[in-house]
Amino acid sequence: MDRANYPLRTLLLHIDQQLSNDERRDLCFLVGCEDVPRRILDTVIKDNASPMTEVWEALFDRRKITTGNVDYLIERLTRINRLDLAELLKKFCPVPFSLSTQPLPQMAGHVEQQVAMSTGFAQIDL
CATH class of the missing domain: 1.10.533 (Death Domain, Fas)
Known part of the structure; x- marks a missing residue:
């Protein structure tokens, strides 16, 4: 189990x-x-x-x-x-992450990492 x-x-x-x-x-x-x-x-x-x-x-x-x-x-x-x-x-x-405005506590670090990567790619595209 x-x-x-x-x-x-x-x-x-x-x-x-x-x-x-x-x-x-x-x-x-x-x-x-x-x-x-x-x-x-x-x-x-x-x-x-x-x-x-x-x-x-x-x-x-x-x-x-x-x-x-x-x-x-x-x-x-x-x-x-x-x-x-x-x-x-x-x-x-809890409400699924995609529908929630707040990330689950255990996902917070993962979300921050994705945001940082996304921001990095946006800067490269400029």
Whole structure:
């Protein structure tokens, strides 16, 4: 497991605990067997004690959710009227850099380097 996934996986465990059996069933229906194998969905739907961890894992494997993009899950949680859980995911995953006016702290040095290189090329073009 990639350490970068750990905070998201922890949040997904929390989300799993907050879902009722009916909400879990509805979420599995919305996820569908194109994105998660039918056997996993059936297990979660039929066994109320079965956690959603295999569903989450399948979504990671198919890159439907990543540490940088949880829109897939936000959309489905919104559709089952769990806006509180969707909001948790929105807070977890910041606005993509290209849409943000402020760079993420861990990207600040990289952005400064790109700006310096861009400025250097602009001076050469003059």
